[in-house]
Amino acid sequence: MEHQYPYFFGGSIWRVNITVTAMSLLTCIIVAVFAVLATRNLDMRKPRGLQNMIEWVYDFVSKQAGQMMESADVARFLPLGLTLITYLFVANWLGLMGNVIVDYKTGVPALWITGGSQVSFFMSPTANIFAALGLSGMVILLTHYLGLKQPGHYFGHLVHPHWAMLPLNLIEEFAKWLTLGMRLFGNIFAGEVLIYAAMKIPSLFHIPIDVIPLFVWLAYSGFVSTIQAFIFTLLTFAYINQKLFREAH
Numbered sequence: 623m624e625h626q627y628p629y630f631f632g633g634s635i636w637r638v639n640i641t642v643t644a645m646s647l648l649t650c651i652i653v654a655v656f657a658v659l660a661t662r663n664l665d666m667r668k669p670r671g672l673q674n675m676i677e678w679v680y681d682f683v684s685k686q687a688g689q690m691m692e693s694a695d696v697a698r699f700l701p702l703g704l705t706l707i708t709y710l711f712v713a714n715w716l717g718l719m720g721n722v723i724v725d726y727k728t729g730v731p732a733l734w735i736t737g738g739s740q741v742s743f744f745m746s747p748t749a750n751i752f753a754a755l756g757l758s759g760m761v762i763l764l765t766h767y768l769g770l771k772q773p774g775h776y777f778g779h780l781v782h783p784h785w786a787m788l789p790l791n792l793i794e795e796f797a798k799w800l801t802l803g804m805r806l807f808g809n810i811f812a813g814e815v816l817i818y819a820a821m822k823i824p825s826l827f828h829i830p831i832d833v834i835p836l837f838v839w840l841a842y843s844g845f846v847s848t849i850q851a852f853i854f855t856l857l858t859f860a861y862i863n864q865k866l867f868r869e870a871h
Contacts, residue, residue, distance in 0.1 A: 642752075645746065648716070656672065656676075661676065679704065679707065683855065690859050695866060710806075710854055714850055716747070717813075718817060753807075776865070798861060810847060
């Protein structure tokens with residue numbers, strides 16, 4: 623039995639994974655709804671509910687960014703950091719919860735079609751290597767765009783401390799893109815695969831023994847998913863700061 627995803631333009635190089643696209647849009651909707659609900663009735667004197675949560679996230683991200691950037695830069699890039707960490711948190715958890723809650727016994731929700739193929743319609747978008755590398759690519763492109771605003775520093779950085787280091791410095795920039803995306807993809811994909819495997823543990827004397835390893839791994843994967851959202855955001859701040867070329871550098 624073949625496990626596939628539905629595609630737009632499936633027979634061409636421009637094919638679009640419908641599952642990843644739909645899950646990315648769903649993540650955006652969830653984040654947008656959360657932001658609206660958390661800021662709808664702001665009360666500076668007695669914050670409560672979702673406002674407390676979003677204020678905690680704001681303070682946490684601001685503090686982490688402040689350890690790497692000057693205050694003016696923190697204010698400039700804080701919206702990006704908040705967007706990244708909330709988007710990645712929801713995206714990373716989406717497949718974990720979907721596998722367990724939406725279709726506990728069969729794994730990801732699927733549509734059985736003629737020919738014995740299984741078409742999947744639920745996953746974390748960050749469990750797709752192209753989505754993860756695309757996200758990291760946008761971050762790296764942003765850093766180079768910011769660096770090119772100071773071309774002297776930018777090109778000088780590429781040949782520092784000697785022009786012979788240019789190939790290694792270029793490899794380093796490529797490695798940033800690759801490792802940022804692959805780290806995210808690898809951790810989220812592995813978590814979903816092992817949860818799927820745990821759901822396939824057979825019952826013993828009609829006792830669902832799969833429940834224990836399933837929820838132990840779910841808790842661990844949830845922790846990893848949260849950490850990966852934090853690490854990705856933190857590294858984004860770090861890479862941006864490297865391309866701002868402040869005097870302290």
